[in-house]
Amino acid sequence: xxxxxxxxxxxxxxxxxxxxxxxxxxxxxxxxxxxxxxxxxxxxxxxxxxxxxxxxxxxxxxxxxxxxxxxxxxxxxxxxxxxxxxxxxxxxxxxxxxxxxxxxxxxxxxxxxxxxxxxxxxxxxxxxxxxxxxxxxxxxxxxxxxxxxxxxxxxxxxxxxxxxxxxxxxxxxxxxxxxxxxxxxxxxxxxxxxxxxxxxxxxxxxxxxxxxxxxxxxxxxxxxxxxxxxxxxxxxxxxxxxxxxxxxxxxxxxxxxxxxxxxxxxxxxxxxxxxxxxxxxxxxxxxxxxxxxxxxxxxxxxxxxxxxxxxxxxxxxxxxxxxxxxxxxxxxxxxxxxxxxxxxxxxxxxxxxxxxxxxxxxxxxxxxxxxxxxxxxxxxxxxxxxxxxxxxxxxxxxxxxxxxxxxxxxxxxxxxxxxxxxxxxxxxxxxxxxxxxxxxxxxxxxxxxxxxxxxxxxxxx
Amino acid sequence: xxxxxxxxxxxxxxxxxxxxxxxxxxxxxxxxxxxxxxxxxxxxxxxxxxxxxxxxxxxxxxxxxxxxxxxxxxxxxxxxxxxxxxxxxxxxxxxxxxxxxxxxxxxxxxxxxxxxxxxxxxxxxxxxxxxxxxxxxxxxxxxxxxxxxxxxxxxxxxxxxxxxxxxxxxxxxxxxxxxxxxxxxxxxxxxxxxxxxxxxxxxxxxxxxxxxxxxxxxxxxxxxxxxxxxxxxxxxxxxxxxxxxxxxxxxxxxxxxxxxxxxxxxxxxxxxxxxxxxxxxxxxxxxxxxxxxxxxxxxxxxxxxxxxxxxxxxxxxxxxxxxxxxxxxxxxxxxxxxxxxxxxxxxxxxxxxxxxxxxxxxxxxxxxxxxxxxxxxxxxxxxxxxxxxxxxxxxxxxxxxxxxxxxxxxxxxxxxxxxxxxxxxxxxxxxxxxxx
Numbered sequence: 001x002x003x004x005x006x007x008x009x010x011x012x013x014x015x016x017x018x019x020x021x022x023x024x025x026x027x028x029x030x031x032x033x034x035x036x037x038x039x040x041x042x043x044x045x046x047x048x049x050x051x052x053x054x055x056x057x058x059x060x061x062x063x064x065x066x067x068x069x070x071x072x073x074x075x076x077x078x079x080x081x082x083x084x085x086x087x088x089x090x091x092x093x094x095x096x097x098x099x100x101x102x103x104x105x106x107x108x109x110x111x112x113x114x115x116x117x118x119x120x121x122x123x124x125x126x127x128x129x130x131x132x133x134x135x136x137x138x139x140x141x142x143x144x145x146x147x148x149x150x151x152x153x154x155x156x157x158x159x160x161x162x163x164x165x166x167x168x169x170x171x172x173x174x175x176x177x178x179x180x181x182x183x184x185x186x187x188x189x190x191x192x193x194x195x196x197x198x199x200x201x202x203x204x205x206x207x208x209x210x211x212x213x214x215x216x217x218x219x220x221x222x223x224x225x226x227x228x229x230x231x232x233x234x235x236x237x238x239x240x241x242x243x244x245x246x247x248x249x250x251x252x253x254x255x256x257x258x259x260x261x262x263x264x265x266x267x268x269x270x271x272x273x274x275x276x277x278x279x280x281x282x283x284x285x286x287x288x289x290x291x292x293x294x295x296x297x298x299x300x301x302x303x304x305x306x307x308x309x310x311x312x313x314x315x316x317x318x319x320x321x322x323x324x325x326x327x328x329x330x331x332x333x334x335x336x337x338x339x340x341x342x343x344x345x346x347x348x349x350x351x352x353x354x355x356x357x358x359x360x361x362x363x364x365x366x367x368x369x370x371x372x373x374x375x376x377x378x379x380x381x382x383x384x385x386x387x388x389x390x391x392x393x394x395x396x397x398x399x400x401x402x403x404x405x406x407x408x409x410x411x412x413x414x415x416x417x418x419x420x421x422x423x424x425x426x427x428x429x430x431x432x433x434x435x436x437x438x439x440x441x442x443x444x445x446x447x448x449x450x451x452x453x454x455x456x457x458x459x460x461x
Numbered sequence: 462x463x464x465x466x467x468x469x470x471x472x473x474x475x476x477x478x479x480x481x482x483x484x485x486x487x488x489x490x491x492x493x494x495x496x497x498x499x500x501x502x503x504x505x506x507x508x509x510x511x512x513x514x515x516x517x518x519x520x521x522x523x524x525x526x527x528x529x530x531x532x533x534x535x536x537x538x539x540x541x542x543x544x545x546x547x548x549x550x551x552x553x554x555x556x557x558x559x560x561x562x563x564x565x566x567x568x569x570x571x572x573x574x575x576x577x578x579x580x581x582x583x584x585x586x587x588x589x590x591x592x593x594x595x596x597x598x599x600x601x602x603x604x605x606x607x608x609x610x611x612x613x614x615x616x617x618x619x620x621x622x623x624x625x626x627x628x629x630x631x632x633x634x635x636x637x638x639x640x641x642x643x644x645x646x647x648x649x650x651x652x653x654x655x656x657x658x659x660x661x662x663x664x665x666x667x668x669x670x671x672x673x674x675x676x677x678x679x680x681x682x683x684x685x686x687x688x689x690x691x692x693x694x695x696x697x698x699x700x701x702x703x704x705x706x707x708x709x710x711x712x713x714x715x716x717x718x719x720x721x722x723x724x725x726x727x728x729x730x731x732x733x734x735x736x737x738x739x740x741x742x743x744x745x746x747x748x749x750x751x752x753x754x755x756x757x758x759x760x761x762x763x764x765x766x767x768x769x770x771x772x773x774x775x776x777x778x779x780x781x782x783x784x785x786x787x788x789x790x791x792x793x794x795x796x797x798x799x800x801x802x803x804x805x806x807x808x809x810x811x812x813x814x815x816x817x818x819x820x821x822x823x824x825x826x827x828x829x830x831x832x833x834x835x836x837x838x839x840x841x842x843x844x845x846x847x848x849x850x851x852x853x854x855x856x857x858x859x860x861x862x863x864x865x866x867x868x869x870x871x872x873x874x875x876x877x878x879x880x881x882x883x884x885x886x887x888x889x890x891x892x893x894x895x896x897x
Binding site: 254 | 536547596636
């Protein structure tokens with residue numbers, strides 16, 4: 001690993017700044033894809049570089065991708081010069097921490113042969129084809145990130161993270177009707193994660209469901225009791241809890257991009273829905289796609305309740321946003337790469353399970369819809385008005401499933417959704433995603449999830 | 462890293478047995494200022510060099526990005542190892558083998574613009590026009606690019622200034638997001654006017670209106686058209702057509718919009734930051750008619766996709782997956798103010814985001830309007846709307862275009878709108894849904 005200039009960079013930046021930090025990251029990646037039975041080549045990448053943040057009258061960052069002191073010094077000089085201009089300049093400095101951490105792998109990424117990677121993708125493609133998928137895309141991506149972080153308070157933290165990501169898309173044509181499905185699986189681990197997923201069963205049933213959904217009728221619009229699966233609980237937790245509780249959004253820092261938050265200007269704690277709903281963001285879950293022991297600002301991670309029993313609780317904070325409300329950072333600072341600023345980000349965001357058995361959720365549902373998974377979704381820029389289109393979905397009549405329905409649409413608001421939740425299952429499942437934010441846009445690895453939940457009287461389009 | 466290193470990597474790949482090679486060396490200086498609540502959040506400065514490598518050996522393809530001269534040896538060993546141990550890539554036929562000649566292009570006139578001054582001009586413009594606060598950012602980019610292949614070599618500059626400002630007034634917002642390539646000379650006044658325009662949108666009404674879901678005549682701004690066409694550009698790539706994930710599949714030569722509708726890919730337009738002299742395999746770029754007078758005229762091709770389709774490359778490599786560089790929708794005949802009059806009962810939508818598809822093959826999507834969403838009656842704004850969506854399909858929207866404005870804007874915003882030039886477009890019968 002490089003990064004020999006990091007101490008020199010920090011020392012040099014500290015001479016002419018009120019607070020400074022330096023981070024070196026080295027990222028090794030492998031990507032390969034299979035499309036409709038055709039191998040599409042393999043890309044192997046290595047990126048590394050320094051990010052230096054200095055604070056004087058404002059905050060400035062400079063990035064240098066070279067082990068070249070002249071170039072790095074020039075970048076720091078530039079950052080110091082522009083940090084003398086006026087702007088926001090507060091930051092939570094915290095205490096000095098010295099530590100190192102790593103993600104353990106049972107089937108290490110670096111031991112995975114090229115042939116093994118190709119075979120994996122080819123086998124997934126063959127499985128999809130056998131199941132009757134007309135369109136097939138498989139992407140396998142692995143990443144090893146080594147990082148060294150130092151700051152002017154005295155912190156010195158090294159991290160070594162392995163992450164694995166598998167994405168697929170399948171499409172089927174049934175009697176001229178098309179249905180598609182995308183799935184993302186990710187973990188902080190080696191390749192052993194894929195062995196644990198029982199992908200053969202998952203992929204086969206996904207393709208089978210698409211065939212059945214393609215010939216199912218659309219539901220008649222109206223009010224239904226709705227049972228949502230963990231995939232929907234997860235996307236809801238991510239989009240309408242995780243994002244609006246990122247404190248930088250609340251204060252408007254993403255105003256011209258991903259927007260602000262419906263919580264901007266509210267008095268806290270603010271009621272978001274029924275007391276049955278609590279939402280957690282937890283970077284400490286071993287193996288999760290968004291796992292980290294220290295964030296990218298050298299702050300130790302911990303579990304955070306974002307909503308607790310229907311009310312806002314904590315916000316997601318990085319060093320900069322923590323200083324705005326006089327709190328300690330709760331380790332939300334993440335950068336997607338060496339040349340990106342750390343923003344307040346999620347990790348694993350999920351609705352806390354309740355105590356209902358799956359079967360219990362259906363009891364007493366006279367006219368309902370069970371929406372197990374989703375396809376299209378979106379949400380407005382204050383994270384209030386959202387839409388989820390069902391992928392695998394069934395009518396419920398008097399507590400029993402009574403046939404598939406195609407593409408039921410929940411189009412509602414955050415408060416209406418959470419207020420309608422009257423029962424929360426005891427199960428818990430996660431799915432992976434790449435969460436986008438910032439400019440330049442930074443995609444960070446996250447999990448999202450939750451249990452099955454029952455919502456009363458939801459308007460379905 | 463220097464141009465000498467590019468030649469060195471090229472020679473070494475040849476020596477290792479790679480028969481076809483395409484290298485792209487980019488030296489990039491990028492400065493950015495971000496602001497919110499009307500003051501600076503952060504200055505960013507990037508000084509980076511990247512060498513993108515694509516190489517083929519006996520039908521096997523490999524690719525990587527080399528950033529550090531010290532890692533060249535390791536990268537070449539890895540590339541050869543992967544090439545020897547992977548199957549053939551049927552998506553790759555060849556890179557462009559014809560000898561090419563290139564124009565003079567546009568040389569950089571990169572200036573170290575004072576982004577703080579431009580930011581202040583934007584903020585002051587918006588505050589003077591009634592905004593309560595503003596957020597946004599400015600980029601100054603300069604890229605020196607060399608594309609060297611087994612058959613050709615091309616050098617050019619690209620980049621320029623980009624500005625985004627979002628003005629806030631109570632619950633109302635307005636946004637401008639424009640780009641200025643090397644052939645333009647934007648000034649502080651230009652950025653001040655962007656601020657004023659964003660504030661004017663945020664100040665257009667102080668009333669909220671309500672509508673029921675249904676079909677509406679909608680006047681879509683350059684930003685909304687830029688968003689829909691940016692997301693749709695992937696479907697115009699022959700890669701998506703071949704995959705079975707394009708709503709434009711099977712439509713070549715067919716009428717898909719009004720005769721007034723012509724869409725180009727225009728990388729030769731140096732007034733935009735998406736200008737480019739050649740594609741990833743050294744084919745010179747040129748103005749490509751994608752939709753001409755309402756008919757689908759061409760998909761986006763590289764040499765490989767074109768060979769598979771039995772046609773010629775359009776200069777849009779992406780060697781495996783072609784892409785658009787800088788789209789341009791032609792100006793129409795109608796003045797914007799007349800289009801507003803013609804709206805009668807309809808909606809005016811100034812921006813949209815979070816466009817997502819439930820069905821790529823049929824282009825069925827929804828997108829969330831923002832930054833100026835108005836109910837219009839008799840050409841007058843009645844009030845603002847919130848909580849609505851455009852829930853429709855790309856093909857139906859194109860089919861139902863009724864008018865295109867004379868006025869156009871160079872629009873670019875974040876990951877939502879790629880660098881393009883777009884007019885206002887009137888569309889009948891757009892399906893509008895809303896939250897319950």
